[in-house]
Amino acid sequence: MQFGSDTYRKGALERLEDARLLLVEHKRFAASIYFGGLAVEGILRSLLCLRDKAFDERHDLYAIAKRIEYLGLLRKGDRDADFRGRVQDVVRGWSNSLRFASTIDASRWLRVSKRVRNDDAGALNKYCNDYWEACEGVVNRCNLLWQHNR
DSSP states (O other): OOOOHHHHHHHHHHHHHHHHHHHHTTOOHHHHHHHHHHHHHHHHHHHHHHHOSSOOOTTOHHHHHHHHHHTTOSOSSHHHHTHHHHHHHHHHHOOGGGGGOOHHHHHHHHHHTTSSOSSOHHHHHHHHHHHHHHHHHHHHHHHHHHHHHO
16 A cells, blocks of 8 residues: 555544544543554544655654754644644554453543543543543644635
8 A cells, every 4th residue: 555645644544533432432531542543643644645755754753843844844833833732732642552451441541641530430531532632633733724824
């Protein structure tokens, strides 16, 4: 399978929806966070592929976002001024290791790492919903940039 800009974009949009379904319908927090991060990685890669086919940032979302900025794919001004900051918010909550974690282990990791401050299931659910919304914001913004730059 040949991966290009459109392939990454379509996959990112699907992974974002997968993350929402896993969170809302199944309360699979680890998988939801992981898929949300994958959605962001995919949409960032879709933008990067528009200008640079030979990149190697691996799974480093922040490095991909910096490269997108360097390549001039972001708009100047308010809309994208905090782009890297929004990506950094996603990066702080994402770990590639989550693909192997159970929901219980992911919940423990979120508490130990102080992302969720107490044992309240509501706090965990709120954190995961906020995380999904952060991913959605990055994906939606990048999708608009993709449409503008292709």
